[in-house]
Amino acid sequence: MQTSKLITLDEFTIMETRKFPQATGELSSLLRDIGLAGKLVNKQVRRAGLVDILGEYGATNVQGESQMKLDIFANEALINILKYSTDCAGIASEENDEYLAFDDTFSANSKYVVLFDPLDGSSNIDVNASIGTIFSIYRRVSELGKPCTIEDFTQPGNRQMAAGYIIYGSSTMFVYATRLGVNGFTLEPSIGEFCLSHANMKCPETGKYYSLNQGNTCKYSEGMNAYLDYCMENKKEENRPYGLRYIGSMVADMHRTLIKGGIFIYPGDKSNVNGKLRLMYECNPMAFILEAAGGVASWGGGNIMDINPTELHQRTPIFIGSKNMVNKALEFAK
Ligand code: P6P
Numbered sequence: 001m002q003t004s005k006l007i008t009l010d011e012f013t014i015m016e017t018r019k020f021p022q023a024t025g026e027l028s029s030l031l032r033d034i035g036l037a038g039k040l041v042n043k044q045v046r047r048a049g050l051v052d053i054l055g056e057y058g059a060t061n062v063q064g065e066s067q068m069k070l071d072i073f074a075n076e077a078l079i080n081i082l083k084y085s086t087d088c089a090g091i092a093s094e095e096n097d098e099y100l101a102f103d104d105t106f107s108a109n110s111k112y113v114v115l116f117d118p119l120d121g122s123s124n125i126d127v128n129a130s131i132g133t134i135f136s137i138y139r140r141v142s143e144l145g146k147p148c149t150i151e152d153f154t155q156p157g158n159r160q161m162a163a164g165y166i167i168y169g170s171s172t173m174f175v176y177a178t179r180l181g182v183n184g185f186t187l188e189p190s191i192g193e194f195c196l197s198h199a200n201m202k203c204p205e206t207g208k209y210y211s212l213n214q215g216n217t218c219k220y221s222e223g224m225n226a227y228l229d230y231c232m233e234n235k236k237e238e239n240r241p242y243g244l245r246y247i248g249s250m251v252a253d254m255h256r257t258l259i260k261g262g263i264f265i266y267p268g269d270k271s272n273v274n275g276k277l278r279l280m281y282e283c284n285p286m287a288f289i290l291e292a293a294g295g296v297a298s299w300g301g302g303n304i305m306d307i308n309p310t311e312l313h314q315r316t317p318i319f320i321g322s323k324n325m326v327n328k329a330l331e332f333a334k
Contacts, residue, residue: 009035009174009185009194016180027137027162027178030087030112034135035174035185035194037081038166041074041119041133042187045168048125062097062313070125071095074118074133082114089113089140090148092312094120094281099312101147112161113140113152115281121249130169132251136285137162153312157284157305164289167251175201175255177292182258198259203295206324207261209245211253219269227332250277254286254320258293263321263329267300274315279307283318296326300333 007015013028048070061071075095082088083102089110092099094117102108114137121131139161140152164176172187174194184198210231217225231242245262247253257264268275277283287297287304297304297320307316319326319333 006188006193007196009196012183012185012196016178019180026087026111030082030085030114030137031162031164031176033081033085033087034078034114034133034164034166037074037078038133038172038174038194039187039192040077040081041070041166042168042172044070044073045125045131061095063094071119071122078114078116078118078133078135083107086110087112089142090152091116092153092280093118094278094313099148099150099153101149103147108145108147111139111144113138113148115153115285117278117281120251120282121247124247124249129247129249130167130252130255131249132168132255133166134251134282134285135164136160136281136288150312153280154309156308157279157287158303160284160288160305162288163285165251165254165285167255169252169255173197173255175258175289177289179292182289182293201258201293203258203290203293203322204261205294205322206239207257207263207322208239208243209256209260209262210242210265210325211244211246211257211262211321212265212267213246213248214244216269219271220267221269221333223332223334224265224267224269227329230328230332250282250286254290257321258290258295261322261325263319263325265320265329266318267333268317272315275317276315277318279304279309279314279316280312283316283320286318286320290320294323295321296323298326298330300330 013031017023017025017028086106090101092115116135142149162178167173174185182201185194186197188195253264266275266277299316
């Protein structure tokens with residue numbers, strides 16, 4: 001039986017590095033470290049119902065959200081692996097009030113920092129819906145050899161070197177983007193490796209799904225409600241009405257949007273002018289991925305990745321997905 005050549009994440013990142021003779025391999029090594037953290041989290045997620053890891057941790061995070069035990073496990077797995085890697089100067093996490101500068105010599109001489117949401121969509125854990133880890137990688141702007149600084153963690157999204165997510169769904173996938181493009185890897189449990197399964201991923205220019213929490217309609221602007229009417233209008237020749245798909249887990253909704261096309265929206269509204277989702281470790285990485293795949297990501301008045309951050313946990317409205325659908329939505333929402 002012909003066995004197709006499996007290309008693991010490790011092999012793929014090394015092959016990508018070879019396209020840049022001056023590359024040191026540090027970014028590849030960092031991606032592999034994050035992949036290892038994903039495998040550790042996956043092991044716990046897959047058995048969450050069997051071990052005492054479900055249920056609330058009892059603490060609340062910087063967002064004021066109750067922390068699920070899996071949140072804490074995922075956060076600590078990422079921090080510990082990146083702290084002892086040789087390629088990360090420090091991290092910022094949704095679960096931590098402040099960034100962490102790793103204080104050993106190796107880390108102080110590393111040129112990258114990583115921001116992440118360790119387990120996004122964690123309110124879905126107890127109902128076994130897909131959840132995910134989101135990460136964003138920047139080259140630091142602070143002096144090598146010294147601890148990283150807040151300026152390393154508040155760069156605009158257009159300075160990202162790489163970004164990606166791990167989705168713990170019907171299968172576990174590692175999807176990441178560099179400026180070369182977007183590639184997806186599916187975990188093969190029998191060998192414990194992420195293997196290339198979705199090469200050179202592209203977001204279709206249009207799609208048939210819109211994805212938002214329609215329960216918030218009462219808080220939406222007139223323009224947003226006009227857009228919803230547009231989505232639900234009976235225009236067969238324009239493939240409308242669109243279907244509504246909303247899982248309530250950003251990684252799951254974004255993974256579908258990347259593969260099938262469509263639009264995901266979490267807009268500002270009358271009670272939260274900046275919406276709910278976080279710029280640095282949810283919206284910027286997803287924007288980087290979707291734009292590398294030919295999609296568009298806007299805050300409603302410009303590109304998400306052009307926002308100059310003022311604080312680590314700031315929120316932003318987001319309109320993201322198929323180019324034609326986002327541009328149409330912006331005509332209404334502006
Ligand atoms: P809402 C999950 O809590 C999350 O941060 C994202 O993963 C998801 O897209 C969003 O919030 C869902 O928010 O208000 O619709 O429940």
